[in-house]
Amino acid sequence: MTFDELKDKALSLPYAPGVYIMRNKDDKVIYVGKAKKLKNRVSQYFQDTASHSPKTKVMVSHIHHFDVIVAASEFEALVLECSLIKRYSPKYNILLKDDKGYPYLRLNMKEIYPKIELVSKIADDGAEYFGPYGGRSVTHSVMEAIRLTLKLPGCSKQFPRDIGKDRPCLNYHMNQCAGWCQPSVSATEYRIRMEQARQLLKGNYKDVAAQIKEQMLSAADNLDFELAASLRDRLKAVEVLGTKQLVTAGTLADTDVVGYGQTEAKACFAVLHFSGGNLLDKDYEVFPVPDDKEEAVSSLLKQFYLSRGVAPKRVLLPFELEDAELFSELMEQQYGCRPKLRVPQRGDNVRLVELANKNAYEEAERVTGKEERVSATLTLLGKMLNLEPPRRIESFDISNISGTDIVASMVVFQEGKPRKSDYKRFKLEGLQNQDDYASMRQVVKRRFAHYKEGDKGFDTAPDLLLIDGGITHARVAVEALRELELSFPVFGMVKDDRHRTRALVTPEGQEIRIDNNQAIFSLIGNIQEETHRFAITYHRSLRSKRLRYSELDGIPGIGPKRKQELLKQFKSLTAIGQATLPELERLLPKDAAAAVYHHFREKEETSCE
Numbered sequence: 001m002t003f004d005e006l007k008d009k010a011l012s013l014p015y016a017p018g019v020y021i022m023r024n025k026d027d028k029v030i031y032v033g034k035a036k037k038l039k040n041r042v043s044q045y046f047q048d049t050a051s052h053s054p055k056t057k058v059m060v061s062h063i064h065h066f067d068v069i070v071a072a073s074e075f076e077a078l079v080l081e082c083s084l085i086k087r088y089s090p091k092y093n094i095l096l097k098d099d100k101g102y103p104y105l106r107l108n109m110k111e112i113y114p115k116i117e118l119v120s121k122i123a124d125d126g127a128e129y130f131g132p133y134g135g136r137s138v139t140h141s142v143m144e145a146i147r148l149t150l151k152l153p154g155c156s157k158q159f160p161r162d163i164g165k166d167r168p169c170l171n172y173h174m175n176q177c178a179g180w181c182q183p184s185v186s187a188t189e190y191r192i193r194m195e196q197a198r199q200l201l202k203g204n205y206k207d208v209a210a211q212i213k214e215q216m217l218s219a220a221d222n223l224d225f226e227l228a229a230s231l232r233d234r235l236k237a238v239e240v241l242g243t244k245q246l247v248t249a250g251t252l253a254d255t256d257v258v259g260y261g262q263t264e265a266k267a268c269f270a271v272l273h274f275s276g277g278n279l280l281d282k283d284y285e286v287f288p289v290p291d292d293k294e295e296a297v298s299s300l301l302k303q304f305y306l307s308r309g310v311a312p313k314r315v316l317l318p319f320e321l322e323d324a325e326l327f328s329e330l331m332e333q334q335y336g337c338r339p340k341l342r343v344p345q346r347g348d349n350v351r352l353v354e355l356a357n358k359n360a361y362e363e364a365e366r367v368t369g370k371e372e373r374v375s376a377t378l379t380l381l382g383k384m385l386n387l388e389p390p391r392r393i394e395s396f397d398i399s400n401i402s403g404t405d406i407v408a409s410m411v412v413f414q415e416g417k418p419r420k421s422d423y424k425r426f427k428l429e430g431l432q433n434q435d436d437y438a439s440m441r442q443v444v445k446r447r448f449a450h451y452k453e454g455d456k457g458f459d460t461a462p463d464l465l466l467i468d469g470g471i472t473h474a475r476v477a478v479e480a481l482r483e484l485e486l487s488f489p490v491f492g493m494v495k496d497d498r499h500r501t502r503a504l505v506t507p508e509g510q511e512i513r514i515d516n517n518q519a520i521f522s523l524i525g526n527i528q529e530e531t532h533r534f535a536i537t538y539h540r541s542l543r544s545k546r547l548r549y550s551e552l553d554g555i556p557g558i559g560p561k562r563k564q565e566l567l568k569q570f571k572s573l574t575a576i577g578q579a580t581l582p583e584l585e586r587l588l589p590k591d592a593a594a595a596v597y598h599h600f601r602e603k604e605e606t607s608c609e
Helices: 003-011 038-046 054-061 074-088 136-150 187-201 205-221 225-244 293-308 324-335 348-367 370-384 436-453 471-483 518-550 560-570 573-578 581-585 590-608
Strands: 018-023 029-035 065-070 104-107 116-119 128-130 255-262 266-275 278-288 314-316 340-342 392-401 404-414 424-427 464-468 490-495 501-505 511-513
Touching (some): 003 038, 003 065, 018 038, 018 074, 029 038, 038 054, 074 293, 074 324, 136 187, 205 225, 255 348, 278 293, 278 348, 314 348, 324 340, 392 436, 404 436, 436 471, 464 471, 464 518, 471 490, 501 518, 581 590
Parallel strands (some): 255 314, 392 464
Antiparallel strands (some): 018 065, 104 116, 255 266, 266 278, 490 501, 501 511
């Protein structure tokens, strides 16, 4: 279908809830979305495309045709959307990479040598399953805590096959395993320990502690103090395990806290799992910065919990989600419980969300590369200014003091970085008094006159011109370009009371704030400071040179070349004035040396009077 045909079809859709399915020319599903009103939502893709983000523009360019499914309610549309996203994994939907669900611990006491295993789901195989737990790391820590407490095997040996084949491994020598691979250790004792592990997984740590205590006292009565000491250590480990409540049945978090953070290029959805106020684990997903963060978090929230097979009692959110109630209803239908979704406004819960947001930001920051960050910043700047990403930015500034030594600077930022080999300096001509507007007109016109001639060093076109000053400076630059029959995007840099660029202004007077975006604010600030630095450095250089040379002006026999020779030899005017006549004669002809010598002596006499 052509673009116009897609637009017409979208405008013919009903004002009803439903799901839309975008397909490419190969009939592959590339995007699935939900809408309260299909006509309004779908038609947005084919109207005002200039306002779309780069990602949306690319997605729309690949749409060959689309289907819609009208739903009886918005809730039904939500369920259908989740189902279709899971089924098709569309390229332009934000997707969870890990949908394995919360893990369980499996224990089959029917085996001769049972063992505890970490598995992703429950199977109908006669074994017992414990959990689910907050995540793979939490589940592994539970399994490891029980293994170390009861000194169960942690190696890859298979029992009874490998009993007696090798010497005990390092775990045995570190007192972390009872050496079950040795023939001297009985299978009966192994099963006793595994039954204790089973009771611990069921949360019966007090029963296990009582059993071990009884064994310890019995060993002491029999004067087997070595065994009694070993049982005493095991008893303490079980009591610690129970106190920490690591293995209470259903250790899954009672509260999940959702966080969102983004850099210039990456965003992160994070979920912190809490139980009894203690942080258990963290899950997160990093993805490109979305057009709509609320929509992205809503989509990932649904995928996250529907793939986990279980829901917490409470979910704290970083901001309001439009379909939060529908999501709660879906969870109740799926799992028989309705989690409370809240956006905390005060108290400890606010701090929990701030912690989740911080975790999300740090994960996004960690995977954002420097080049990727710069590229995203330029893309965002282009979007703010309604331009393509400005890869080459040229900035101009004027510097003078009381109308003397008027100079201008042009600095170039290529891909967000200074390109010093392309910097240019201009000494302005024909201006007797301070006139920033006339100065700006001259420098812009001179720079682009060279461009029209194709002169080396000036032959590259900019994507964006930044002019130090406000609306009038920007207009002057545009007029100078127009006189040369050229056109480039021009913006003035508007300062705040701390002399930082707070906004960009068009020649028509429209201000675009940049101080509310740290990345853009930093980039433009760096450009402004570098332009000013380069201009003021050139101005000071000319002024210093003028002051250095002016004292020697008018002395008979001293021209530009001899001025340079004098300054090179004596380093300063003060040293020249203090030089003796013979010293001067070694550098200059006698007449010129005498003129210099008497010039400074006459000056001293005049100042004394």
